[in-house]
Amino acid sequence: MTKVKALSLFSGGLDSILATRVVMAQGVEVTAVKFVSPFFNYDILDDIEGYKEQVRDKYGINAMVVDISEEYLEMLRQPAYGFGKNFNPCVDCKIFMVSRAKQMMAELGASFLITGEVLGQRPMSQRRDTLNVISRDSESRSILLRPLCAKLMAPTLAEEEGWVDREKLLNFSGRGRSSQIALAKDYGITDFPSPAGGCTLADPILSRRIKNFYNDGFVVKSSDMTVTDILLLLVGRQFLLPGGGWLMLGRDEKDNTRLSSLAEEGDAVLGMEQQPGPIALLRRADTFYAGPEDLQKDLELAASLVVRYGKKIKGKPPEADVTYRLAGKKETITIGPIADEISRAWML
Ligand code: SF4
The missing domain is CATH 3.40.50.620 (HUPs)
Incomplete structure (x- = not known):
């Protein structure tokens, strides 16, 4: 039977x-x-x-x-x-x-x-x-x-x-x-997960980020949102830059690897080659901005954040070369760290 x-x-x-x-x-x-x-x-x-x-x-x-x-x-x-x-x-x-x-x-x-x-x-x-x-x-x-x-x-x-x-x-x-x-x-089952956890929609902090994201008017229209956007939203430190760009910065090696692996064509990936520090990803940099000047301004701010969260020397991150890759090109910005009083307002 x-x-x-x-x-x-x-x-x-x-x-x-x-x-x-x-x-x-x-x-x-x-x-x-x-x-x-x-x-x-x-x-x-x-x-x-x-x-x-x-x-x-x-x-x-x-x-x-x-x-x-x-x-x-x-x-x-x-x-x-x-x-x-x-x-x-x-x-x-x-x-x-x-x-x-x-x-x-x-x-x-x-x-x-x-x-x-x-x-x-x-x-x-x-x-x-x-x-x-x-x-x-x-x-x-x-x-x-x-x-x-x-x-x-x-x-x-x-x-x-x-x-x-x-x-x-x-x-x-x-x-x-x-x-x-x-x-x-x-049933002889002793090893099972605890009841709480597992769903970021029920997490008080991460769910707030996701909720913001679902409000139209945020950097991505909710109708354009992709699975990668959501995955990126859950990685590292997040910023909405003054030019409207959406930036995420790795907090550790694991975040950095994750950001590098999630980067898609059209995203700018920033990092310091000469010293330890975060990887940053400026989402849709290639298509989001009205013109190259707007893009450049946000790239510079992004670079200054990369320096800010990089290795400190005598209690302060030194000026550094930040490279970014976008649309098959690699460029370098030499810049110092941004002050926390300024960048705090951009945090998501
Ligand atoms: S939304 Fe609710 S039911 Fe669905 S996976 Fe998350 S916690 Fe579970």
Whole structure:
């Protein structure tokens, strides 16, 4: 007899691990889909096979990774249910992910969907009425099983068809974690991520940056925004220069490497070849400015910031040569550090 298949929305947190395992324990073949976007888990794309192996080894779960960046950026422009405490559109995010998973079902031969939601665990997105909204708006009411709190919800197709035994599903509710931790122990799972973190949209500082970015009138029109813009927004120190240019500066070696790797054609990349200091990236330098003079002014300010955050000698960064590369050319600006009293106002 062929096994019934299901698709589980896998955040990688304990609840989604357990929800997947609870259904697997009933003989259902479950694929766990891990969605990634610039706001969460994007680094997985660097090593998808490594991630899948890790999930298999640690939790015995078969995972797949799907990049939803482009569609997610679009959704974030106008989430119907608004935002949480920060720039986190949790209800729309869940509706979006369940809908996206639903689209994948036919291809994977899956008969139903699974999430690790627990009734009453989060104030906004896991209240009973919100769970109902998520099922309704994703048009998944009958096919969305929440194994961890299924006994507190109306039966779904999976129970009605006998693909899973409702009696073996759970009745978890509320914010406590002890039931989940006890269940994890039963499955021999001890190494799992802590509940907080992972999504920059829920981070008080980074989400503010992202929110600004989504306001039209900022350096990039929200309709022109790309995945790379969001990734750049999350790196290093950020400045909006007087000429309107958007500049980011590495704070350490890791940021510098990241900026260099994210630079695209049309971006100016600045740095000092003779002494240690930050890499800076002036986004869309080639096309953003009305004329070469405007560009030159912002490049000089950018260079003075590179010097400011470079190595100090006798407590002060010395004048230095800053090179920049733009549109296949390499130029040098000799300049001293800018005063903090001036540049502070440009910080994002
Ligand atoms: S915290 Fe982030 S990933 Fe999680 S539901 Fe909210 S917006 Fe989506």
